[in-house]
Amino acid sequence: MGLIVQKYGGTSVGDLDKIGNVANRIIKTYKAGNDVVVVLSAMSGVTDKLIAMAQKAAEKPDRRELDVLMATGEQTTASLMAMMLIGMGYPAVSLLGHQAEVRTDNAYGNARIVNIGTDRIHQFINGRHIVVIAGFQGAEPNGNITTLGRGGSDTSAAAIAAALQADVCEIYTDVDGIYTADPNICSQARKIEKISYEETLEMASLGAKVLQIRSVEFAKKFNVPVHVRSSFNEEEGTMVMNADAEMERLVVSGVTSDKNEARLTFKKVPDQPGVAAKIFTPLAEASIVVDMIIQTSPTDGHNDITFTVPRGDYERAMAIGEKIVADLGADSIRGKTDIAKVSVIGVGMKNHSGVAAKMFATLAAENINIRLISTSEIRISCVIDEKYAELAVRVLHSAFGLDAE
C-alpha cells in the first residue's frame, strides 16, 4: 500500500471502452488499499485534430489561444474518467491543470512546470478520493492556461509524483516497457526489467520514444521510480530508477537507431580562429539544433567541418550554409540526408573498456562505414549510411550479448 501516480496515454484512453478498462485497473489499485492519483492524456488523435482545426482558424495560431484549445482534450478524458469511476461506485474527482495547481512559466505550447501546490490533491486523497488530473496542462502566474508540449502528460505525471512524494509513478502506454532495441527492427530485442534514469534519457533522446525526456529528468531529480508498462495487459514493465549494482554488471543495456538526422560538411575550411562561430551562430539564430560536430585535423592549413541537424531542418541549414561558404573561405558545402545514427547505451560502460573498439569492429565486420562518431559517459554513437541502420542494430545487439536466450 502506498501512494501511486498512474499516467495513461492517448491510446489507453482512446475511446469509452478503453476508458472503462482503465477505470477497472485504477479501481483494482485503489481497492488494494493504495491512494491513487491518475494523470490522463487526450484520446489518441484528438490533439492532432485540434491542431488541424487551429491551423484552419489562423495561419499561425496564437500560442496562448492554442493552449486554451489544446487543453480541452485532457479536460474531456479527465471528466469522463471521473464520471465513469463515480458511476462504478468509487469516489473520484477530476482536476484540471490550474485546479491541481500545476504552476508553469508562460512559454505557451512548451511551458515548464515551476511547482505544484499539493494541498488540494492531498485533501482529496485524505478523503480517499481517486484524483483524476488532466495531464499536459497547467497555468502560468496570471491564470492563463499553458500546455507542456508533446508528451507533456508524462511530465505532468512525473512532476505530480515528485511533488506528492509518491511511491511510484506508473506510466501506462501501448508498449510493454523499454526494450534493448526496437523489436520491429531486432526480433531478438528483450524487455528491460530495470534501467537507470541516465540510460533512459540517452535512449529517449536517441529515438526510442517511450518516455518524454523531461519526465525522466523530473523523476531523476526527485528520485521517483517510474514504472513503464502496458495498459493492455497485467505484465510488469520496465522500472526506471537509480542505477544499482546489478545494472552496472551489464556493459550495454540497449541499442538504438535514429534516422531523423542529416549531415552537412564544409570542405576545406581555412584553419583559423572564429570559424566555428561563423558557422554555428547563424544556425542557432535560426533555432536549428546542431547535434554532432566533427572537425578533421588540418591538412595544408585547411580542414573539413561536419555536423548533423534534424532532418526537418536540413533544407534551411543548407541554405544558411551556402550563404556563408564564401565568407568562410571554404571550398564548398555538401550534405547528405540518408544517414542514421546508431548508439549503444549502458551505465556499465563507465567501468568497462573496449566498448567503442568492439562497436567499431562489429560494424566493420559487416562492411558498414562509420561517418561520424560521438560519445558520452554512457553512450557511443556512430553515424552510418541509412540503409545499414537495421543491420547495425541487430549485429550490435548480438555482439553485446543482448539477444534473447
Added chain:
Amino acid sequence: MGLIVQKYGGTSVGDLDKIGNVANRIIKTYKAGNDVVVVLSAMSGVTDKLIAMAQKAAEKPDRRELDVLMATGEQTTASLMAMMLIGMGYPAVSLLGHQAEVRTDNAYGNARIVNIGTDRIHQFINGRHIVVIAGFQGAEPNGNITTLGRGGSDTSAAAIAAALQADVCEIYTDVDGIYTADPNICSQARKIEKISYEETLEMASLGAKVLQIRSVEFAKKFNVPVHVRSSFNEEEGTMVMNADAEMERLVVSGVTSDKNEARLTFKKVPDQPGVAAKIFTPLAEASIVVDMIIQTSPTDGHNDITFTVPRGDYERAMAIGEKIVADLGADSIRGKTDIAKVSVIGVGMKNHSGVAAKMFATLAAENINIRLISTSEIRISCVIDEKYAELAVRVLHSAFGLDAE
C-alpha cells in the same frame, strides 16, 4: 461608440467558416470605435454530443464532472475565435468562465450567477482588446467549474453586459428577432421592433424560445437593452427594453402557442380544506412543476380540480395522481395530453379592457372550446385541443390587428 456585448449562439459559430463570418462582424463593430466583449456558445450539436458521451460513460453522470466536460464546448469556440481575430490582425483574448470571474453557486448543471468580477475584463478592454468569453460557464467558490443550464450563454451575456454596464447586449441567433407569432404557424407574423422585458419574459416562458428567461431577468434588473438579431444578415432585430409609451399603445404584442403541456383532472373531489395540499405536495416532491390550476365551484359538496404539467412529466404525474385518488375521496382521475396553450401578450393590456372577451369570442367563432383559462397582468392564456393550436394563433393574430399590412 460605446461598450457592446455580443453573444453568438451555436448555429452562428457552427463551423470555422461561420466563426470567420462572425469574426468579420465583430471586427466591424470594433473598427467603428466600440469596445467589444463577445460571449460564445458551443458549436451547434456539440453540447448534445458531449451529453451523449457522458451518458455512455455513466448511467447517471456525476453533475460536477458533467460540467467539466460540457465546458469544453465553449472553451473550443472561444479559443478558435480569439485565434482567428488575432490571425486577422486584431488584438483579442479568450477568457474562460473562471478567468472572466463569472462566479456562481454550486448548483452544477444549472448554476446561478452570483456576481462577475470585471477587473480583468476591463483591463483587456482598456488595452483595446476584443475580449472573447466562453459562455454558459462559471466557477463556484472552490474553483469548480459550473454551467448555467441550457441556453446559459444568453444568461452569461446579459450578466456580463450588466456587470460592465454595457450600452447594449446584442444576442445574435439564427432568427431575425422576436415575432408577433411563430412565422411557421402564422404567415402574417411580423418582426417586433421594440418590446418590453415583461412581454419578452411571458413570450419566452410560453414557448417562443428566442431568449433564455434568466437572461431577460438579468437585463431587466440592470436595465440593459438587449438587441436580438440574426448573425446571418445586417438587419435590425428586436430591441428588448423598458416599456415606453409607444409599446403601450398596442393592446397585444404577440400570440404564442405551447404544446408542451398535459392536463390532469380529479373528478368529484370532496370540497374540504387540505385537499389541494394532498394533491400538490407529492407532485412538488417529485419535482413536477404544475402550471395552471383550476377548481370548479362546488356542486353537492364536490368539485373538479384540473391542472397542467409539462408533457414529459405526464406519466409520472398520472401515477402519483392514481395513488392519491382514494385518499382524496375523489371519484377518479383523468388526463389528456393532446392539448395546447395559446396566449396573447401585451403590456398595453394593463390600460385596455375587453381583451379577454375578445379572445374568447374569437376562439368561439371558430368553434374552439376553451378548456382552461389563466391570466397575468399582461397575458391571457387558454388551453384548447391541440389540433386547433395553429388555427387559434392565426385568428387571434388577425383579431388583435397584428397581421402584416
